[in-house]
């Protein structure tokens with residue numbers, strides 16, 4: 001029996017915004033994904049009803065849009081009003097018909113129950129373009145630009161609260177790539193001025209595109225030095241891939257990299273705060289995170305509207321790695337306040353569609369759904385001392401877990417990363433843990449996948465656990481994910 005002790009209900013808050021997502025004008029995310037006017041389930045706006053239901057079921061709190069790399073060449077005026085030009089989407093070498101623009105995407109967000117987080121073009125876009133965009137979206141009074149919004153059908157301001165100050169501006173692939181100092185000044189000015197238009201606005205400064213780039217972590221130091229007091233978050237981006245040794249043990253342990261990444265950037269934030277002698281606290285926003293195995297990239301076609309781009313097929317071990325990444329995000333909830341799973345439909349996504357046809361949910365959909373619905377509220381911590389796994393240069397626990405207290409419930413997410421050993425677990429619970437409400441288990445072969453023909457190969461099934469003498473007793477089988485909800489004693 002493996003004893004897991006010292007369960008603590010902390011006062012550290014897990015923000016619901018940690019479980020946001022991202023949809024870019026890329027591949028078939030929009031055209032052929034959320035929008036497919038000839039699909040049998042399409043509504044009057046041309047949005048697929050089955051996709052709306054799948055996104056709604058995820059309870060995604062916030063969705064970042066329109067990019068990603070796209071935003072650095074995006075002309076927002078193309079997507080409002082009657083005249084919708086067809087433009088070159090240089091980031092992904094596609095054609096952008098601009099059928100879906102701000103109004104349409106905002107309406108879709110309302111239909112799926114999510115808030116819209118807007119990214120601003122700081123590549124080809126000027127400071128004035130950014131100010132006009134914010135005035136168009138959020139200004140409640142009567143100015144020429146705000147009245148244009150009204151003429152285009154939106155009387156009330158969109159009230160978009162969260163704004164990203166560009167995207168991956170350190171990357172040489174980025175349209176209008178900038179050196180750190182130049183980017184920081186432009187972003188600082190935009191942030192300063194859009195907060196005058198709408199003081200409710202919160203902004204995210206662009207951090208490095210990935211911690212393995214040469215810009216990191218000097219980029220973070222420079223941009224925070226320049227803009228610290230004018231922004232609210234700094235972004236992290238991280239995609240995990242196959243490891244060089246191709247071993248499953250190395251693959252699953254990649255969440256240790258995320259721990260280091262968060263702690264390094266947080267260290268820079270605290271250092272900058274201290275140096276500036278300010279009370280203002282910048283937090284972290286991981287506004288792109290996921291698993292991305294490039295081998296599935298099929299971007300050979302150019303200049304199509306609805307082109308297949310990185311339609312990654314996720315397998316069961318991806319779901320386990322995703323659960324491990326979720327556990328890391330939750331454990332860092334006092335630093336990390338926003339997260340966007342990149343992306344949501346078709347492009348490196350948990351939801352896959354056929355143009356005009358079927359839909360299926362990838363294995364990664366399920367731990368993400370559990371997190372979004374249940375890992376919110378107060379952080380629950382445990383002392384885990386399980387057999388260690390040493391692989392890919394990392395040492396990590398076989399049993400990885402975290403929990404949350406959310407009103408009348410405790411929720412626990414547990415992974416057993418061992419490929420060899422089952423564990424009988426005895427887990428200390430808070431004394432008001434009353435009875436088990438639900439136990440869902442995922443357990444498949446590492447390479448098992450879902451598909452349009454077999455959509456239910458990798459899905460959670462009912463598991464078993466019991467509470468005995470204040471302890472939670474259950475078996476964690478090799479390479480499994482356990483998602484538990486426990487009712488609390490009512491006060």
Ligand code: AHR
Pocket residue numbers: 024067068069070167168288342343
């Ligand atoms: O999510 C796909 C792409 O990955 C985004 O456009 C970019 O920001 C990142 O490199």
